[in-house]
Each structure stands twice: as structure tokens, then as C-alpha cells.
Amino acid sequence: MSNAVSGMAASIRAATDSETFDLAGHDAANISQTIADAFSQPFQLDQMIRITFITGAGKLARQKYDDKAMQTLTAALRQLDYSEDRGASCVNECGGSYKTQHDTGKNLFTVVVFPCLVEQQEDHAGDGVGGASSSDEYPISFPLLEGSVLHTVLLASEETFEKMAPSMCPSWSEKKYCSEVLKAALETIEKLDAKLMSGTPLSDDENEFYDAVGGATSIATKSECLKKLMHEQVESGELTKAELERLIAQVSDRIDTLNSDIDAALQKSQENKAAKLNAQKQKAEARKRMLEGHTAKPPHNLKKEAQIMKLAKQLQPLIKLEQSSKGRLLSMKETKALAAKDEILEEISELEEASRGWFEEDETFEIRLEACRKKQATVAKSSTKAGSSGKGKAPGTGSRSMNSTAAWLTPGGLAAKQSALGRKTTAKKSKPRSNGGSAFAAMMDSDSDSD
Numbered sequence: 001m002s003n004a005v006s007g008m009a010a011s012i013r014a015a016t017d018s019e020t021f022d023l024a025g026h027d028a029a030n031i032s033q034t035i036a037d038a039f040s041q042p043f044q045l046d047q048m049i050r051i052t053f054i055t056g057a058g059k060l061a062r063q064k065y066d067d068k069a070m071q072t073l074t075a076a077l078r079q080l081d082y083s084e085d086r087g088a089s090c091v092n093e094c095g096g097s098y099k100t101q102h103d104t105g106k107n108l109f110t111v112v113v114f115p116c117l118v119e120q121q122e123d124h125a126g127d128g129v130g131g132a133s134s135s136d137e138y139p140i141s142f143p144l145l146e147g148s149v150l151h152t153v154l155l156a157s158e159e160t161f162e163k164m165a166p167s168m169c170p171s172w173s174e175k176k177y178c179s180e181v182l183k184a185a186l187e188t189i190e191k192l193d194a195k196l197m198s199g200t201p202l203s204d205d206e207n208e209f210y211d212a213v214g215g216a217t218s219i220a221t222k223s224e225c226l227k228k229l230m231h232e233q234v235e236s237g238e239l240t241k242a243e244l245e246r247l248i249a250q251v252s253d254r255i256d257t258l259n260s261d262i263d264a265a266l267q268k269s270q271e272n273k274a275a276k277l278n279a280q281k282q283k284a285e286a287r288k289r290m291l292e293g294h295t296a297k298p299p300h301n302l303k304k305e306a307q308i309m310k311l312a313k314q315l316q317p318l319i320k321l322e323q324s325s326k327g328r329l330l331s332m333k334e335t336k337a338l339a340a341k342d343e344i345l346e347e348i349s350e351l352e353e354a355s356r357g358w359f360e361e362d363e364t365f366e367i368r369l370e371a372c373r374k375k376q377a378t379v380a381k382s383s384t385k386a387g388s389s390g391k392g393k394a395p396g397t398g399s400r401s402m403n404s405t406a407a408w409l410t411p412g413g414l415a416a417k418q419s420a421l422g423r424k425t426t427a428k429k430s431k432p433r434s435n436g437g438s439a440f441a442a443m444m445d446s447d448s449d450s451d
Contacts (some may be wrong), residue, residue, distance in 0.1 A: 005387035007270045008021055008034050009033075009034045010250055012039075015049060016049070017049060017051035018049045018051070018052070020054065021053050021054070021071050021229035022054045023053055023054060023055050024052075024054070024065055025064060025429055026066065027065055027066050028068055028069070028071070028101060031073050032072055032075075032076045033067070035077060036080070037087065038051075038078075039077065039115055039116070042115070042116040042118045044114045044117075044118050045115075045118075047092065048090050049090070050112055050362075051114075052112050053110060053111045053112075055070040055073060055109050055111055056069060056070060056108070057108050058108075062342070070100060074100070074111060075112065082113070083096065083097055084097070084099060084184075085097040085098070085099060085140075086099050086180055086184055087116055087149045087150035087359070088112075089149070090304070093145050094115070095114055095115060097141065098110050098112060100112075103361070103363055106363075123165070135366070137191065138187075138188040139184035139185075140154075140188040140209075142206070142208070142209040143205050143352060144209065149358045152215050152232070153178065153181065153358075154185055155212055155213065156222075158222060163276055165178075165225060165226060169229075169358065170300050171240065171241055171243070171299070171357070171364070172230055172238070172240075172359055172361075173302060173313055173361070173362075174357050174358070174359040175229055175233070175244075175359075177361075178226060178358070179223060179227065182222055182226065183223065186216060186219045186220065188209070188218065188412045189210070189215060189219060191239065192206055195251070200296065202440065223252035223330070225434055236245065236298055237294035237295065238296060240298070242364070243296075244291060244294060244296050244301060244347070248288060248292065248303070251288045253283050254284050255281060255285060258281040258284060259281070260279065261277050262274050262278060265277060282312050299364070301371075302352065302368055302372045303355040303369070304324075304351040304355045305375075308351050308352065308355075309375065311344050311347060311351070312348070312380070314344060315341065315344050315348075318344070321338060322338055325338075344428065352369060354366075355369075
């Protein structure tokens with residue numbers, strides 16, 4: 001049988017970086033075949049990539065997608081031994097998993113796939129431990145990867161979880177996503193309980209998961225903790241624009257549904273039921289008024305933003321040195337100084353990635369990242385203005401070559417000679433300098449209405 005693939009499947013197989021594929025116009029049969037062709041064999045890659053499929057959209061574009069596109073796609077993945085992992089991220093250890101998401105900003109429904117890699121398959125060849133089918137049976141796949149987000153959340157004690165939840169999930173959206181992960185874990189525990197009640201022994205992996213997680217009571221306690229935090233966040237209005245819009249849309253849909261149910265109850269002369277539904281409607285309307293009265297808050301700062309901004313300031317004199325040195329040979333000291341620039345840029349990049357939330361969607365993280373980079377650009381502009389403000393100062397103290405860095409970049413003794421010369425001669429206005437360019441360019445979901 002030929003292994004050749006074509007069309008979208010071929011494009012997926014050829015991907016070397018994270019890419020997005022739109023399933024608009026694809027029917028269920030085509031989706032199943034595409035997934036089978038694209039993911040039946042592991043990918044020849046060293047690093048994990050993210051393959052995102054758009055499976056649905058809001059009212060304006062809903063008709064472009066098959067009604068069961070998401071269900072068809074995930075079913076096809078499960079047939080290939082892929083498992084759903086709502087805490088999965090773009091690391092090699094998450095190969096062979098997928099998660100569903102709702103992009104509230106663009107109102108798109110997506111499935112994110114982390115493909116199996118050849119190296120990963122070789123590493124696990126011959127692993128015949130019991131419970132291999134667990135990824136198909138349960139919402140949470142196991143064994144849990146030690147040190148992963150899922151491992152940390154599920155194995156933390158109730159007291160530890162309560163302390164770390166606010167910092168681990170600072171935004172309402174992250175708390176909501178984490179609550180969905182806990183919900184999946186609770187469903188997994190309930191399935192294991194049912195298996196035990198039927199007299200079926202658990203596999204080694206199932207037993208390990210069951211014992212480590214601490215049972216349904218522990219998961220339920222963590223869920224209640226998150227629910228309380230989410231409720232407080234909604235009440236206080238600590239919500240971003242996207243979160244407010246999402247919650248208002250949910251409660252609006254709830255009110256529409258209640259109106260329909262009330263009309264149906266009245267038509268059947270079910271006054272008591274209609275009265276109960278009316279009470280629910282009034283509560284929903286009060287919630288909507290509260291939400292509409294809130295002002296959207298900006299996304300919270302990056303966790304490592306203070307360190308990033310400090311490095312950004314250190315970077316500015318090096319950028320100015322690089323710009324001022326064009327067309328001339330650098331001294332040894334200048335060469336060493338510029339060598340530090342790449343190290344600083346790399347450290348900034350690492351700190352940015354370390355600031356990603358545990359349950360944060362890519363689009364939300366990019367918004368926060370963009371805000372931080374704009375602040376860095378502001379730092380660069382401020383530094384440039386400060387550098388050109390030496391106009392009118394005594395020679396030797398103004399911005400002649402590199403502003404504040406002149407002293408440590410000037411050969412020994414020259415700064416003192418310039419200062420002495422300045423006292424003997426008439427001070428001259430420094431020539432205006434051209435401003436240097438900035439170092440940086442300004443760059444899941446549940447329909448439940450519960451907090």
C-alpha cells in the first residue's frame with residue numbers, strides 16, 4: 001500500500017513549525033481521512049510543533065463548518081491512540097495528545113494537536129505495561145508526566161493548591177481552564193471507581209494514578225476553591241475585555257433560553273414552573289447588569305516583567321554603541337561590551353517564555369507579551385531622549401559619544417583630559433544626535449455560565 005498523501009494531509013506532514021489549518025468546507029469523511037493520513041505515522045522532527053485545526057466559528061461563519069467537525073476530528077485522533085490532555089503544551093513529552101479550545105477573541109473553535117515524534121516512539125518501543133488503553137478510556141491520560149502542570153495540580157495537597165491557585169491562575173480564564181482540567185480528573189476518578197465496583201482490577205498505571213491523586217474528595221475540594229476565586233473575581237470586576245464579553249454573551253444566551261422555557265411553560269399552564277424560571281431569569285438579568293457595569297481591566301503583567309525591564313535598560317547603551325560604531329573599528333572593550341548584547345536578548349526571551357501562564361491560551365499570552373514589549377520600546381525612547389538632552393552642558397559631560405557609557409568606554413585618562421579642556425575653552429553646544437531605533441518591534445472551553 002502506498003504511503004503517499006496529498007492535499008491538506010501532505011501540508012500537515014510537511015510542517016516544520018506550528019501551523020493552523022482551517023476545516024471550513026470539509027465534511028466528516030474528508031476530515032477523518034485527512035487525520036488518518038496526516039497522523040498515522042510519527043513526525044520526523046526534533047522539537048514539538050503545534051498543529052491547530054479550526055473546526056467551528058460564531059454565527060456569521062458557522063455554516064462553513066460541518067456540525068460535527070470537532071467530534072469527527074477528535075474521534076479520528078483517538079483511533080490513532082492520541083489522547084486528550086487539557087494541560088498539554090508544546091513540549092516533546094506531550095506528543096500524541098490534543099486539546100480543544102475556544103478562541104473567544106475571534107470566536108473560533110479549535111483542536112490543537114501535538115503529534116507523535118519518531119524519537120518519542122522509539123523511546124517507548126517495547127513498553128508493554130498494563131493500562132496502555134487508558135488514554136482511550138479516560139479524559140485524563142496517565143501515567144502523569146512528573147513535573148508537568150497536570151502532575152503538579154493533581155498531586156498538590158488541598159492546602160498547597162489553595163495557596164498557589166491565585167498566582168498559578170491569575171486571570172479568570174486561566175482559573176476556568178484549570179477547573180475544566182479538574183473536572184476531567186474527577187470524571188477519570190469516577191470511571192475508575194465504577195471499574196472497581198464492577199469487580200474489575202485496575203492496571204498498575206490506573207492504581208498509581210488513583211492513589212496519587214487522592215480520590216474524588218480531594219479533586220472536588222480543589223474545584224470548590226477555584227469556583228470561589230472565580231466568583232470573587234467576577235464580583236470585583238477583575239476581568240479583561242475578552243472575559244467580560246464572554247461572560248455577557250453566556251448570560252445573554254441563558255436569558256434567551258429561559259424566555260423560551262417560560263413561554264413553553266405558560267402555554268402548558270405550568271404556572272409553578274414558569275414562576276421558578278422567572279426567578280432564575282431575574283437572577284440572570286441581575287448578573288448581566290453587574291457585568292455590564294464593570295470596566296474591562298488590562299491583561300496582568302508578565303510574571304518576570306520586572307527582570308525583563310531591568311535587562312531592557314541594560315540593553316539600551318549597547319544598542320547605541322552598536323549604532324555609533326558603524327563605519328569604524330571597535331576597541332577591545334567595545335567588542336566585549338557588544339558581546340553581552342546577544343546574551344541579554346536571549347535572557348529576555350527565556351524570561352518571556354517563563355512568564356507564560358500554566359493554563360494560558362496562546363492568543364492571551366501574545367497580548368500580554370505585546371504589552372510588555374511596548375513598555376520596552378518606551379524605555380528605549382526615554383533612553384534616547386535622555387541621551388540627547390545634553391545640549392547646553394559643559395563639554396565632556398554631555399552626550400558626545402555614548403552618553404552615560406562614555407566613561408567606561410573611553411580609553412583611560414581621556415575623560416579627565418576632556419573635562420580639563422572644557423574648563424579652558426568656551427562651552428559649545430553639542431550637535432543634536434539622531435535617535436537610535438528601538439531594540440524591539442511593538443509585536444477550551446466550556447459554555448457553562450458558572451463562575
